[in-house]
Amino acid sequence: MPMIESRWADSQLIGTRVRSVWQWQLIFTFSVVAITVAVGVLDVSLLATPGYLFGILVVVIASITTLVTPWARTSKHSAFVLPLVDIVAIGFLSLSQPSLGYLWVFPIAWIATYYGTIEIVASLSAVALMNLADPSHWDFSAAVLVDLLIILLALAFLAITISVGSQRTRAFRDLARNQARRLSTTVHRVQSAEQRVNAVFDSISVALARVAPGGEIVSANAAYRSLYSLDTQDLRFPVGGAVEYTGYRGRALAPSETAIARAGRGETVSGERLWLFDRTGTWRALGLSIRPAGANSLGEETFVVELEDLTAVADAQRERPHVTRVVAHELRNPLTAILGHADLLLEGDPLTPAQRDHVDVIESASERMLTLIQGLLTQSTDADDPRARFDVAQLVTASIEAFEPAASASALTIDAVVAGPIEVDGDEFRLRQVIDNIISNAIKYSDRGTLRVVAAVDEDGWGAVTVADEGIGMSPDDVERVFTPYFRAQTVQEGGVPGTGLGMGIAREIVESHGGSITVESALGHGTTVTVRLPAADREEAGREEGDER
Helix, strand or coil: CCCCCCHHHCHHHHHHHHHHHHHHHHHHHHHHHHHHHHHHHHCHHHHHCHHHHHHHHHHHHHHHHHHHCCHHHCCCCHHHHHHHHHHHHHHHHHHHCHHHHHHHHHHHHHHHHHCCHHHHHHHHHHHHHHHHCCHHHCCCCHHHHHHHHHHHHHHHHHHHHHHHHHHHHHHHHHHHHHHHHHHHHHHHHHHHHHHHHHHHHHHCCCEEEEEECCCEEEEECHHHHHHHCECCCCCCCECCCCEEECCCCCCECCHHHCHHHHHHCCCCEEEEEEEEECCCCCEEEEEEEEEEEEECCCCCEEEEEEEEECHHHHHHHHHHHHHHHHHHHHHHHHHHHHHHHHHHHHHCCCCCHHHHHHHHHHHHHHHHHHHHHHHHHHHHHHHHCCCEEEEHHHHHHHHHHHHHHHHHHCCCEEEEEECCCCEEEECHHHHHHHHHHHHHHHHHCCCCCEEEEEEEECCCCEEEEEEECCCCCCCHHHHHCCCCCCCCCHHHHHHCCCCCCCHHHHHHHHHHHCCCEEEEEECCCCCEEEEEEEECHHHHHHHHHHHHHC
16 A cells, blocks of 8 residues: 555644544434434344444544544644544444444545545554454454455555545645645736836826727826826726817817727827817827737737827927017017118208118118018917817717717717808817817706707808707706806705806807807706807808998
8 A cells, every 4th residue: 555644744724624523523423323213213122232332322422522622722643533433333333233334434434535554554453353353253264354354455445545536636736726826926926017017107208008909098108197187997988078189279189080099990100290188278289109019918909109298399389479479579660760760861961872872772671671570470460360260060060979978978868960061250179168068068967868959050140059958957046147157056066066167157258259149048857958159150251341331
């Protein structure tokens, strides 16, 4: 028989030892009880034999000892006494009924599971001694020896089989434990390496984001998250309203035109300029580059969006016309004085031909310089004018597309009817702010229903945009004060919806600066309707022509 080590040599199995002692002893006890009940039904006389009664008494004492002994505080070999006692008890039981010797399987299996070769040999020796304790076996006949040999060999092979299986199980357990320990160490190292990489990634001042096909942001560094006000826990949902534009105060990009959407389609870009209006109300000029970044775990090609902050450069470029205008103004004043004095010289006392020629040169050069300065002033003034002709219908459509995800998240449906074109002369960026604010309020203060947006030229020839929601609404008193700075309706305050109370007041200022009007109609529990009317471009031109004729 191969040498087998005791399983109880592992100090980590003390709790398991206690449970196993209880389980094996109680299983054996219940088996004896079940057999005793069956014997009592079939042959009650067997229960009266001294050997059977003594065997039952030993089993009961062993079971009680099992329950009251603190096995966790005993030596690792102390529990070995119990299966030996059970072997003795079975020996006494088998004196009354030899077939009860089959019960030796229980203590032998117990010992083979948790103990080594020495304990197994000792237990088999105990079985042999108890078998020979039967006076009927003292003649040592061939039949007696054959029976004993069969019993011992059967129990020995059973013990070997169980012991080998148990040893293999222990080996698998130890292997799994070592692998788990190594895996834990590897995971810890990977996490540490990932933390170091993320620290370096976040320390880069350039905004970086890795994008998977379809436009999903896989990862983004701190600069990108801060720039776009992204939720650090879920990069899919921005917590602020950063919007990309084609230029400074230009047209807001549609969702399909944004940097992330283009990266999701696999476009490559190098050094392209775009503008971002962030949640703090600050314009940022960004240099956009999109490059391949290798495949992800699914084998899909990913791309890196790189955004470099060029705001300082752009500010300097935008400041240049102002500086030019200041310098031109400063130069025009002395040139005007030079021209004036040159005219006085020509109109004053007679000059010699040579003197007149010199004055003519001074006057001609000054006039050329004045013409150049006037041109610079005109260019710088035109560069500062943000007003241009644009289509309000396209502006409303772009705003609706931008807010559709937020509406869907709030279980709202946007029903839009946009009849264009609605051409208006004005500041497209500021009017986009107005429409965004109105639609944002409609979504923010509604938790159900449909949001209706209508944009068209009305019967008076004005461009009209109407946004109607089915939200909480306002009282008549609140409607009268809705344009007051810092005013927030009572229903909004009670609902705990965040806000500053400045949006509608700013919207009215912008609309009125374009010659338009904004009205609000609302009722508690029945929603709010906001209408913006703007003079169409043709109407403004007609008004100017009529004024010129007068």
